[in-house]
Every structure is written in C-alpha cells, then in structure tokens.
Amino acid sequence: MDLATRKMVYYGLIGLLIAGSTVALFQALPSQILPKDGTLLIYLSSIQPDITVDPNIATIATQASSASVSEGPCRTVLSLNVTIDSVTIHKNGDTDDSGMVVSNTRFTFDVCRPFNVSTLISNAKVPVENVTMVSLHVASAMAAVQGQGLQTVKVPSDDIKIPVSPVVHISAQRTSSIVISGSAHIRFAGSMIILRPVLRVEKTTGPD
Numbered sequence: 001m002d003l004a005t006r007k008m009v010y011y012g013l014i015g016l017l018i019a020g021s022t023v024a025l026f027q028a029l030p031s032q033i034l035p036k037d038g039t040l041l042i043y044l045s046s047i048q049p050d051i052t053v054d055p056n057i058a059t060i061a062t063q064a065s066s067a068s069v070s071e072g073p074c075r076t077v078l079s080l081n082v083t084i085d086s087v088t089i090h091k092n093g094d095t096d097d098s099g100m101v102v103s104n105t106r107f108t109f110d111v112c113r114p115f116n117v118s119t120l121i122s123n124a125k126v127p128v129e130n131v132t133m134v135s136l137h138v139a140s141a142m143a144a145v146q147g148q149g150l151q152t153v154k155v156p157s158d159d160i161k162i163p164v165s166p167v168v169h170i171s172a173q174r175t176s177s178i179v180i181s182g183s184a185h186i187r188f189a190g191s192m193i194i195l196r197p198v199l200r201v202e203k204t205t206g207p208d
Contacts (some may be wrong), residue, residue: 037125038170038207040102042087042134043118045181045202049074049111052187074112077186078144080153080195083108085139087122091129092167099135102126106139111184111195118179130167134178136160136199143186143193153186153193162199169207176206 051074074080084107088099102124109119138160141153168176182199 036172037127038172039175040089040122040124040126040131040168040170041120041175041177042102042122043177043179044107044109044115044121045118045179046114047109047111047182047184047197047199048114049077049080049184049186051076052185076146076188077112077193078146079113080111080141080143080184080186080193081108082111082141082153082155082184082195082197083139084121084136086137088135088137089126089131090133090135092132099133100126111186111197126170128172129170131164131170131176131178132167133164134162134180134201136162141195145193151193153195155195155197160197160199162201164201164204166204168204171207174207176208177204179203 085104086101087103088101090099103122107119107121109115136159138155138158141155143151143153145151162180164178168178170176179202180199181202182197185196185198187194187196
C-alpha cells in the first residue's frame with residue numbers, strides 16, 4: 001500500500017470515528033441538544049362576579065335578599081374563595097379526553113376581588129401539539145357571607161372547561177400563552193350558595 005492510499009485510509013477512519021461520536025452524543029443527550037418540547041404559559045385574568053337571589057326560595061339571610069346591583073355584586077358575599085388544584089390541557093386527537101396535566105399546584109383566588117394584573121397559574125413544557133381546551137379542576141369553594149360566617153359553595157361541575165379557539169399551536173423551543181377571563185355567577189337559593197363560573201379565552205400569543 002503506497003503512501004497516498006495509507007493517508008486516504010487514515011483520514012477515512014478518522015472521519016468514521018468523528019461521525020460515530022457525533023451520533024452517539026446526539027443519542028445520549030437528545031433533549032439537551034435538540035429540545036422537542038415548547039413552553040405553554042396559562043394566565044388567569046379578571047373574573048367579574050355577580051349575585052342573584054332566587055325569588056321563589058327563602059334566602060339564607062336578610063342581607064342576601066336585599067342584594068342588588070346598586071349595592072355592588074359582593075356587598076353580601078364578603079369573599080368567595082375558589083381553590084384550583086390542577087390545570088389540564090387537551091389536544092386534537094385525544095380519544096379518551098384525559099388530556100395532559102400541566103400543573104397540580106393549588107391556587108386559591110377570591111372572585112369578589114378581581115385581579116389587577118393577569119396571574120400565572122401554569123408554566124409547563126409541552127410536546128408539539130394543538131391545544132384545543134383547558135380544564136381547571138375545582139377542589140373547593142367557600143364564601144364568607146355577611147351575618148352568616150363561612151358557607152360552603154356548590155359548584156355544579158368540578159371541572160371548568162374552557163374551549164381554546166382558535167387553537168394554540170405549541171412549537172419546539174418556543175413559547176405560547178393563553179389568558180383566561182370571564183364571570184362568576186353567584187346565586188342564593190335557600191340555604192345554598194351556587195357558583196357558576198363562565199370562563200373564556202381572552203387572548204392567546206405565540207408561538208414566539
């Protein structure tokens with residue numbers, strides 16, 4: 001084998017070693033080198049409360065029966081704390097509708113005190129997909145009623161489902177966001193307080 005041939009074989013072996021090492025590195029650390037997930041931020045914005053009293057049922061307090069718009073929606077209900085213990089997103093093609101839990105941190109807010117600024121309730125890495133719905137799971141709801149003290153509040157459904165339209169696309173290594181707002185309908189019915197949140201997607205951004 002002459003010198004030129006030996007050099008060609010030598011450089012060829014070096015090239016193969018470099019290529020093999022590069023492939024091994026990409027296989028060993030794919031998530032660090034080429035992240036496949038994007039970031040999804042979910043915010044809770046202003047939720048406006050209103051109170052109604054069922055005229056056909058005796059109310060739980062004299063103060064409740066006199067509640068009116070002119071007095072302000074939370075004149076009778078001093079506070080109504082709602083605790084969310086999980087945030088779930090749903091995507092196109094979910095056959096079992098189980099979705100993906102992106103936050104299980106408990107978050108409590110008072111619907112009688114609307115937010116001054118949007119509050120971040122979830123910051124998660126999410127695979128590339130289209131987000132079509134967000135679900136908030138209500139762990140508990142408790143109201144402080146003038147003259148009555150603390151009262152348990154009934155929420156007809158533990159899961160508040162908010163359709164996302166148009167859908168939010170999650171792209172690898174990029175950030176998208178969803179801002180949720182809406183209203184909280186508080187109803188006095190005899191000895192019961194019923195809360196019906198009506199939430200919607202106010203704004204979406206990204207992927208940025």
